[in-house]
Amino acid sequence: MATAQTLRQKERRRHLWIYAGLTPFVFIAVFPIYWMLITAFKQDPDLYRMDNIPFWFNLAPTLRHFKILFFQTNYGAWIVNTMTIAAWVALITLVTAVPAGYALARLRLPAAENIGISVFMTYLVPPIILFLPLSRVVAMLGLQDEWWALVVVYPTFTIPFGTWLVLPVSVPGVLTAVIFAFTLSMQDFLYGLAFVAPGDQKPVPVGVPTELIRGDVYYWGSLMGAALLVGLPVAVLYNFFLDRFIQGITGGVGK
Amino acid sequence: MTPASLQGGGPEPTARAAVVSVAVPLRSRLMFQSQTSRRLAFGYLLLAPAALYVLLLVGAPFVFSLYLAVSDANVGDPVATFIGLENFRSALEMDVFWIALQNSVIFLVVAAIFKSILGTSLAFLLLQDFPGKKLIRGLVVIPFTLPIAISVLAWKWMYDSQFSVINWVLSRVGLIGQYGTDSWPIWLGDPKLALLACIAVNVWRTFPFSAIVLLAGFTSVPLEVLDAAKVDGCSFFQRFRHVVAPMIFPILMIGFLFDTVFTLSDLSVVYLLTQGGPANASKILPVLAYQIGIQAGNLGRGAAIALFLVPLLAPAMFLFLRNLKRREY
Numbered sequence: 001m002a003t004a005q006t007l008r009q010k011e012r013r014r015h016l017w018i019y020a021g022l023t024p025f026v027f028i029a030v031f032p033i034y035w036m037l038i039t040a041f042k043q044d045p046d047l048y049r050m051d052n053i054p055f056w057f058n059l060a061p062t063l064r065h066f067k068i069l070f071f072q073t074n075y076g077a078w079i080v081n082t083m084t085i086a087a088w089v090a091l092i093t094l095v096t097a098v099p100a101g102y103a104l105a106r107l108r109l110p111a112a113e114n115i116g117i118s119v120f121m122t123y124l125v126p127p128i129i130l131f132l133p134l135s136r137v138v139a140m141l142g143l144q145d146e147w148w149a150l151v152v153v154y155p156t157f158t159i160p161f162g163t164w165l166v167l168p169v170s171v172p173g174v175l176t177a178v179i180f181a182f183t184l185s186m187q188d189f190l191y192g193l194a195f196v197a198p199g200d201q202k203p204v205p206v207g208v209p210t211e212l213i214r215g216d217v218y219y220w221g222s223l224m225g226a227a228l229l230v231g232l233p234v235a236v237l238y239n240f241f242l243d244r245f246i247q248g249i250t251g252g253v254g255k
Numbered sequence: 256m257t258p259a260s261l262q263g264g265g266p267e268p269t270a271r272a273a274v275v276s277v278a279v280p281l282r283s284r285l286m287f288q289s290q291t292s293r294r295l296a297f298g299y300l301l302l303a304p305a306a307l308y309v310l311l312l313v314g315a316p317f318v319f320s321l322y323l324a325v326s327d328a329n330v331g332d333p334v335a336t337f338i339g340l341e342n343f344r345s346a347l348e349m350d351v352f353w354i355a356l357q358n359s360v361i362f363l364v365v366a367a368i369f370k371s372i373l374g375t376s377l378a379f380l381l382l383q384d385f386p387g388k389k390l391i392r393g394l395v396v397i398p399f400t401l402p403i404a405i406s407v408l409a410w411k412w413m414y415d416s417q418f419s420v421i422n423w424v425l426s427r428v429g430l431i432g433q434y435g436t437d438s439w440p441i442w443l444g445d446p447k448l449a450l451l452a453c454i455a456v457n458v459w460r461t462f463p464f465s466a467i468v469l470l471a472g473f474t475s476v477p478l479e480v481l482d483a484a485k486v487d488g489c490s491f492f493q494r495f496r497h498v499v500a501p502m503i504f505p506i507l508m509i510g511f512l513f514d515t516v517f518t519l520s521d522l523s524v525v526y527l528l529t530q531g532g533p534a535n536a537s538k539i540l541p542v543l544a545y546q547i548g549i550q551a552g553n554l555g556r557g558a559a560i561a562l563f564l565v566p567l568l569a570p571a572m573f574l575f576l577r578n579l580k581r582r583e584y
Contacts, residue, residue, distance in 0.1 A: 025373075126519070128522060
């Protein structure tokens with residue numbers, strides 16, 4: 001009995017050490033999100049003063065920043081754009097990546113592996129090399145300054161990955177590919193910045209930093225609210241298939 | 256993990272071959288052949304949409320960017336003429352190009368050092384078993400899963416020249432003076448601090464990725480193999496050197512490659528925090544390529560500057576391909 005108890009004590013002490021070691025990591029990871037959250041609900045006079053402790057509300061919380069977002073900016077339109085773009089990208093990814101994944105995995109094509117690796121490798125060609133030629137392609141298609149341009153270019157990073165993610169071709173595989181296409185189309189900034197200029201055509205991650213900041217005037221409350229409202233659900237969704245993602249990049253290539 | 260193991264339930268190639276060889280005598284040879292060619296045609300048909308999409312929107316633009324780089328293509332003037340290596344030559348003559356190149360290399364190296372230290376320590380902690388592990392892991396990876404443009408905004412607010420929460424804490428602790436004094440750091444406005452401030456955001460965003468990749472590496476080593484090595488009399492060091500290291504090395508290489516590509520080619524952190532300023536102090540190649548290619552409308556020179564990233568990416572690509580080959584044996 002005595003040994004069982006000391007064992008348990010030892011185990012508990014080990015856990016305490018691990019928690020102590022993890023605390024700084026969790027703090028560093030989560031603090032900026034906490035800071036966005038509290039900023040989004042603080043009244044302006046509470047945001048812009050230095051003599052109070054800033055980590056909690058010194059004045060009553062407010063929804064004013066969200067009101068500004070939805071009634072005085074294009075935020076509502078950006079959310080609709082983002083969702084529509086993501087849905088189209090998911091659809092394109094599905095109709096291209098699922099058949100491709102199936103063919104690569106099941107049909108024993110002679111060149112399957114090389115084709116698979118080449119498709120996957122395109123994921124490594126960074127957008128910064130492609131965005132200038134793609135801007136010409138987008139112009140040729142007559143899509144410059146419309147969010148449709150993004151529907152055309154985002155599948156370039158979802159297809160290579162989707163092809164690996166749908167294996168085995170199954171409901172969870174397909175679902176993963178859909179979530180992946182959804183979240184990945186919200187991770188982009190460069191293409192949205194380069195191809196879509198009109199204020200009401202932008203997706204959220206591009207609209208918020210480019211339209212809500214005017215000159216040197218920052219509406220930090222609205223900015224943080226706008227960022228968080230879309231960012232947090234995406235982060236949570238992404239979290240669910242992060243292991244699949246890592247598996248995809250570390251094992252999706254090679255033999 | 257390999258594509259074969261990702262297939263899950265599918266029969267192993269040898270098993271499938273066995274099925275086929277049983278079936279062959281039952282059918283005429285001719286029919287089998289036509290079935291094979293039909294299967295191949297069907298397979299390539301299924302592959303075609305994905306392959307074409309990628310070919311048209313990644314392959315072709317890449318070639319097109321090589322063409323742009325040797326032309327005087329301009330946003331206003333659609334007719335481009337061939338001007339040889341002029342764009343590359345004029346890029347090399349710009350002072351700001353050399354500053355951007357140097358900053359890109361500093362960014363990559365300094366960020367890599369910090370994220371490997373943080374990532375490795377986090378991976379070792381997460382390798383242990385303890386209650387609440389799933390939740391803690393979920394929290395720690397948030398920086399990586401949050402859309403990048405969105406998390407950069409949080410940092411822009413935390414780096415605010417007057418209401419920075421970082422400065423508030425430093426000031427209360429007594430490490431810096433009051434707002435307005437010389438010791439009050441202006442993170443994004445001070446040429447000595449701007450690049451470091453941007454690097455910090457990159458490290459914050461990617462250290463969870465390093466940790467998770469490393470963790471995937473450690474957990475990919477099957478315990479049976481380790482046990483077998485132990486039974487065979489391998490010491491701890493031998494087990495690490497001959498079993499663990501060779502097994503996790505390829506995974507680390509791929510993680511390193513992905514991180515190099517994303518860190519070198521990402522423009523959003525610097526663009527949103529400083530736009531490369533103050534006075535080019537935090538200018539990196541992607542930001543310069545964007546400013547020249549899109550904002551100044553000089554497509555040719557912008558493409559040439561972006562292509563200077565290729566030699567920087569080449570070592571990582573080389574290691575990756577070599578590693579692919581090695582794993583084929």
